[in-house]
Amino acid sequence: MHLVEVMVAGVIWSGALGAGFQLSSRGATLLQRNQQMLQVLEVIERDRLQLQVSWREHRTPEACLDDAHFEPQVNDLPMPTGIRRVVKISEREGGALVEWWQKDSPVLLRKQLFTSAGLGLCQLG
Numbered sequence: 001m002h003l004v005e006v007m008v009a010g011v012i013w014s015g016a017l018g019a020g021f022q023l024s025s026r027g028a029t030l031l032q033r034n035q036q037m038l039q040v041l042e043v044i045e046r047d048r049l050q051l052q053v054s055w056r057e058h059r060t061p062e063a064c065l066d067d068a069h070f071e072p073q074v075n076d077l078p079m080p081t082g083i084r085r086v087v088k089i090s091e092r093e094g095g096a097l098v099e100w101w102q103k104d105s106p107v108l109l110r111k112q113l114f115t116s117a118g119l120g121l122c123q124l125g
Helices: 003-057 067-076
Strands: 083-090 095-102 108-114
Touching: 003 067, 003 083, 003 095, 003 108, 067 083, 067 095
Parallel strands: none
Antiparallel strands: 083 095, 095 108
């Protein structure tokens, strides 16, 4: 082999090795971010279930007609770590619109509308 061929082969090999390390590092970073996001979504799901249980436990006969019963129980529940929960009474759709935001960030993670009928609070007859 000539010296030029050895040098070209060395440059190609080092470039490929560097690209491989970069891809490996990027993959590890993405994996870590995905795991963190999964943990955040689990916290949100747990909070959503706690809200539903709280609203069902504090059901009143007039709960089907009055959406104001959503707010008091929300204030009694602790705020999840790293998450900001916003509850708005939705007059247009009827019910409570709950938004989960990443704390100190403009990133909306989940949004869900809860209605009395959807929670099984309305009873026929």
